[in-house]
Amino acid sequence: MLTILCPVCNISAPELEFVYAGQAHISRPGNPEELSDEDWRDYLFIRANTRGIHAERWRHTHGCARFFNVLRDTCSDLVLATYQIGHEPPLVTLGRD
Amino acid sequence: MQFSFLSLLKNAQAGANRWTPQWPTVEPKAHYDVIIVGAGGHGLGAAYYLAKEYGLRNVAVLEKGWLGGGNTGRNTTIIRSNYLYDESVGLYDHAMDLWDGLSQELNYNVMYSKRGVLMLAHSVHDVQVLKRHVYANDRLGVDNTWLTPAEAKDYCPPLNISPTARYPILGGALQRKGGVARHDAVAWGFARAASARGVDIIQNCGVTAIRRNQQGHVTGVETERGFIAACKVAVSAAGNTSMIMDSAGIRLPLESFPLQALVSEPVKPVMPCVVMSNSVHAYISQSDKGELVIGAGTDQYISYSQRGAFHVIEKTLASICEIFPIFSRLRVLRTWAGTVDVTPDRSPIVGKTPVPGLYVNCGWGTGGFKATPGAAHVLAHTVACDAPHPINAPFHLDRFRTGRLIDEAAAAAVAH
Numbered sequence: 001m002l003t004i005l006c007p008v009c010n011i012s013a014p015e016l017e018f019v020y021a022g023q024a025h026i027s028r029p030g031n032p033e034e035l036s037d038e039d040w041r042d043y044l045f046i047r048a049n050t051r052g053i054h055a056e057r058w059r060h061t062h063g064c065a066r067f068f069n070v071l072r073d074t075c076s077d078l079v080l081a082t083y084q085i086g087h088e089p090p091l092v093t094l095g096r097d
Numbered sequence: 098m099q100f101s102f103l104s105l106l107k108n109a110q111a112g113a114n115r116w117t118p119q120w121p122t123v124e125p126k127a128h129y130d131v132i133i134v135g136a137g138g139h140g141l142g143a144a145y146y147l148a149k150e151y152g153l154r155n156v157a158v159l160e161k162g163w164l165g166g167g168n169t170g171r172n173t174t175i176i177r178s179n180y181l182y183d184e185s186v187g188l189y190d191h192a193m194d195l196w197d198g199l200s201q202e203l204n205y206n207v208m209y210s211k212r213g214v215l216m217l218a219h220s221v222h223d224v225q226v227l228k229r230h231v232y233a234n235d236r237l238g239v240d241n242t243w244l245t246p247a248e249a250k251d252y253c254p255p256l257n258i259s260p261t262a263r264y265p266i267l268g269g270a271l272q273r274k275g276g277v278a279r280h281d282a283v284a285w286g287f288a289r290a291a292s293a294r295g296v297d298i299i300q301n302c303g304v305t306a307i308r309r310n311q312q313g314h315v316t317g318v319e320t321e322r323g324f325i326a327a328c329k330v331a332v333s334a335a336g337n338t339s340m341i342m343d344s345a346g347i348r349l350p351l352e353s354f355p356l357q358a359l360v361s362e363p364v365k366p367v368m369p370c371v372v373m374s375n376s377v378h379a380y381i382s383q384s385d386k387g388e389l390v391i392g393a394g395t396d397q398y399i400s401y402s403q404r405g406a407f408h409v410i411e412k413t414l415a416s417i418c419e420i421f422p423i424f425s426r427l428r429v430l431r432t433w434a435g436t437v438d439v440t441p442d443r444s445p446i447v448g449k450t451p452v453p454g455l456y457v458n459c460g461w462g463t464g465g466f467k468a469t470p471g472a473a474h475v476l477a478h479t480v481a482c483d484a485p486h487p488i489n490a491p492f493h494l495d496r497f498r499t500g501r502l503i504d505e506a507a508a509a510a511v512a513h
Contacts, residue, residue: 001406001407001408002398002406015406015408016408019397020397020398037498037499037500038498040498041350041497041498042348044441044497045350045441045497046348046349046350046497047350047351047352049339049340049349049351049352049353049399050399051337051340051401054399056398056399072398074353074399074400074401074402075400075401075402076402077398077400077402077404
């Protein structure tokens with residue numbers, strides 16, 4: 001089970017308090033009427049599925065109920081950093097070979 | 098060597114020391130007509146059908162780890178075909194037909210046991226969803242029967258059908274010809290049969306990238322053991338498929354999640370069939386060794402760690418103990434996880450890609466084992482003919498552009 005630091009409440013809590021909400025930093029297109037089918041496919045369905053450092057959204061369902069972002073190594077499942085919605089991801093290193 | 102009662106007897110008398118390796122260890126050649134990435138059941142089966150039905154023998158199956166060590170060796174071996182949509186039924190029923198004669202065809206006992214798969218309904222919503230499946234299947238002539246709680250109890254005595262149970266059983270959909278098979282034997286049987294027809298099976302040879310020429314056509318693959326040229330490449334690498342396809346410039350609508358399973362300590366035969374409960378994520382059968390084989394739902398986040406969190410297992414076991422109070426004192430023997438590649442509509446992608454000479458078989462998510470021979474067969478057809486078989490034609494990659502999804506995710510009505 002992951003231990004996640006909620007950047008809003010500033011408390012560390014077990015994964016059970018949180019709900020995963022998919023890849024982070026995907027913005028809804030501002031010009032939907034101009035989008036091609038390819039653009040819609042990419043927005044709706046194509047995901048990074050990163051092997052390594054993955055930026056993802058989580059929600060502190062059983063705490064402040066806010067969404068926030070997490071950087072996590074998808075090979076070790078280590079949470080490397082958490083940061084608020086609207087912020088740029090911090091620079092992190094993997095800390096493994 | 099052909100396995101038979103006589104060969105077993107002769108070897109037993111000789112102290113069982115005359116058995117030879119079932120397939121040779123070979124070094125990769127410089128060039129192949131077809132390279133298949135991933136030596137799971139699907140990849141090995143595709144190589145077998147390429148050699149057997151399409152006469153392509155200059156074929157290699159490349160595997161990063163060991164043969165059948167990915168999701169082929171990590172699933173809970175459930176076989177069924179009672180899906181909702183016609184396209185899915187076509188694909189999974191094709192596999193069902195091939196499972197039937199597979200042991201004889203491969204001369205390898207894959208231990209396919211038609212003990213029946215019973216899917217439980219715990220709520221009015223579940224009843225409606227499962228009955229809809231029964232009616233849809235009936236229209237297509239696919240075996241699927243609605244059972245009342247008493248009939249379900251009759252078919253599977255360990256069930257607790259008390260109306261006051263935490264997860265009351267309001268009925269179930271039974272596919273009698275569904276069942277289980279031995280997953281390792283499926284990989285080994287296909288490997289042995291493919292190898293006997295000239296296919297090279299190369300383990301510990303991870304593919305790092307797909308190479309293309311200036312026209313965009315596939316030229317081969319970069320591996321941990323150097324470049325290997327190929328006219329055609331088919332990627333069947335489950336959770337790692339999206340990474341490999343990225344190197345060919347193709348981004349897939351896939352996400353890789355951990356899916357956990359576990360076995361109990363072995364006990365005498367107690368569980369006569371497979372029971373699945375989608376709404377509480379509990380999947381259970383008993384292996385021939387006597388272990389109860391239990392599958393959980395996926396963990397919530399993407400991961401390549403091949404490990405999951407214990408609370409997911411705990412939740413599944415809580416459900417199992419509610420539905421089968423008789424199992425509550427059994428102990429867990431071991432747990433493990435595989436990395437499953439999930440598509441947005443929970444249906445697989447099997448077919449050509451925008452890159453000439455590159456084919457893909459992926460997105461089987463939490464349920465690829467049951468399709469092993471069928472997926473392998475239609476993938477082999479797609480590669481050999483450079484055109485999809487009618488059965489896998491609807492499962493093309495372009496459906497995520499056109500919006501013509503095969504939405505088994507909504508049909509199952511659970512968060513997979």
